[in-house]
Amino acid sequence: MTAAEIRLSVAIMHHPRRRERIPPLVRDCAPLTARVVTDPDPDGVPSPLRTAKVAWRAVADGATHHLVLQDDIRLIRSFATQVHHAIAARPEHGISLYSHWDSPQNSYLVRRAVIAGWPFAPLSLFEWTPTQGFVLPVRVARELADYLAGIPDDVKDDDEMVVMFCREAGIPVVGTVPHLVDHRFDPTIVGHPGRFHATVFLPAPVLSPTYWQFSTSAEEALARRCRSDEKLPYTVQLHRSRCLLRPLRPGSGEPVEHGFGWYWADHCGLVGLTVSQVVDGFDRLLGVTGLPSGLPWRLALEVWAAGYLLGADAVTVRRGEADGVGPPAAVGAGLAQAAMTSWITSGLAEPDAAGLTVERRAALVAIGLAGVSQGWLGGWQEAS
Template sequence: MIKISAAIMHHPRRADRIPALVRACAPLEPKVVSDPDPGGRPSPLRTAKRAWAAIEPGATHHLVLQDDVKPAPGFAEQLNAAVGLRPEHGVSLFCLWHTPHNSYLVRRAAVAGAAYAPLSPYEWTPTQGFVLPVAEARALAEYLAGIPDEVQDDDEMIVIFCRERGIPVVATVPHLLDSGHDQSLVEGHHDGLRAAVYAPDLAWSGSPDADVELPPGSYGVELHGSICSIRRVHGDPVEHKFPWYWYDACPLTGLDPDAVLDAGAPHLAGLPAGLVAVMSEVWAAGYLLGADVAGLAPDATGDGPLVHAALSSWIDQGLAAEDRAASGDCVSLATAALKQGIRDRRSVHAS
């Protein structure tokens, strides 16, 4: 039987958020763990050390939440179900919408209809809401205790911990949390961030017998600053700022870049000339995602609320502000591209 204890990493500047967050966790009763040095240099690691050690007696699993998250309706029930089907895993309940590898893995899982997305063992672990089996949570608390607070970022230490101990990490799809969109307390961290796939009107559901299992793959597709790019999973540093332009790197996906553009020509033909370049990038991103999923999930169709949530967040974070205002219904174009990529990849495999 699953019994989850919970702790909330808390900074006094966000005291107004705590009552609502605690209520949203009910019937869980999370312990609020305050930053021991709130006037010092901001360090999530400083508070994470204590939050991971705040395990309730008798618990089988331990959840640590950050105090700027927004749980989905029915949070505790969905959490219990998600942990119950992956009791030996680390389970992330949230993934930022712009991360280089993990956000793509989550969107790919959403399109495939999977309840979980396997996360990268090299990119920082999403720790806005993260669950571990109690034995691993205790070991993590001991591991973090030996790291100086100046290291600052708990997520970059946790991915190393999980990788070294061989703990598989997955994210729930959809996520059980969104960001509260607060200003980050840590200098250099982005503000106004959101989840990669959050659909509060759609409850998480998984099946022990029918869940789609997706291997991580060798590349990820990125949409950022109105440009579609490809990132290699192996061989490139996770946080490097110069991914490969999709057209040049398209052979990594097994696709002909000119064929990708030819498939989009009917959809782009009626657009104003000034929008064609940007919308071609949106088309390429959707098409490449669809072609990737088609080879992994035979039943994926490119339809449904999870797909819409995944593509909407991709567009919102991926287009430059000036393009977002002028480009119209990019989600519809991305959806058409996704479906075309699925169909074309399957037709090649069938021939």
């Protein structure tokens, strides 16, 4: 299917509390025509699910695909063009246009795809599907509407229901890299705690006409992490200024939000790395660049370790690709810097974040990216 063959229906989930957001959001969708779907009971108990039920029914006549947006987002420049190209590349998939920057699984799966240099990231079958912007083929969108209709509104979270539907229906879900929408720093209607931001967002990305082409072998390699095809599926997390490994146990019923992770230095051997590989590379970096004044050694090492583990993991996706040994294309496009910046900003403990100047934060991003490059090269050499 080509982009010209896509006929996209758009619905915006809206709560009257955010009425000022609608005119600019509708304008930014142009030339797409967006239908605004207002919460049918705005004074009732807050429930995105209640509005999602209506939005997934609001399919325009003649559409091939249906996109549901939420009203607390902003869009990239040339949104309509890029979303058409993305759908044309994966017309039978569910496509998330966003992932939350510190979600336990999907944010790492997106960062892994960024560093591997691919425009889509297969998402978790068990973590909530990001629904700030979500596309489905029309047939599937209507099936989702039927599925949601039988769920009580007091369940509230539509994203938890969407992942269940897609898993049960066998609908593969991918996230766009970069994301095409970002979350505004607004309180959620339901009142979820924390800050909300995209994992990898560039307001005006420069993407070639062929950017969204995607190797099926790469998609399969990335998707194995979402299933149980690997001996030890895992993600890497920066949490309260510590680098952690989080083993995934698909289908075990273990909550994806659990707060338990394995400290990287104690368990990196399980993923084929040694502490000395990681630390020696860090020491070599400091021997060349030194440690920026006022930047704690402890913090710099944790960010380096996260980057190193990410790079060593991402290179496994490129093995067998002709250009696998070269630097990932996404690094040159600025996506890796965006992904690392959001990782650090979301992953630092509050006292550490408060003590960072703009210059020290930029130095941390550079250290993390240097770790990615070193881990990538080390992983490639190990495989060779």
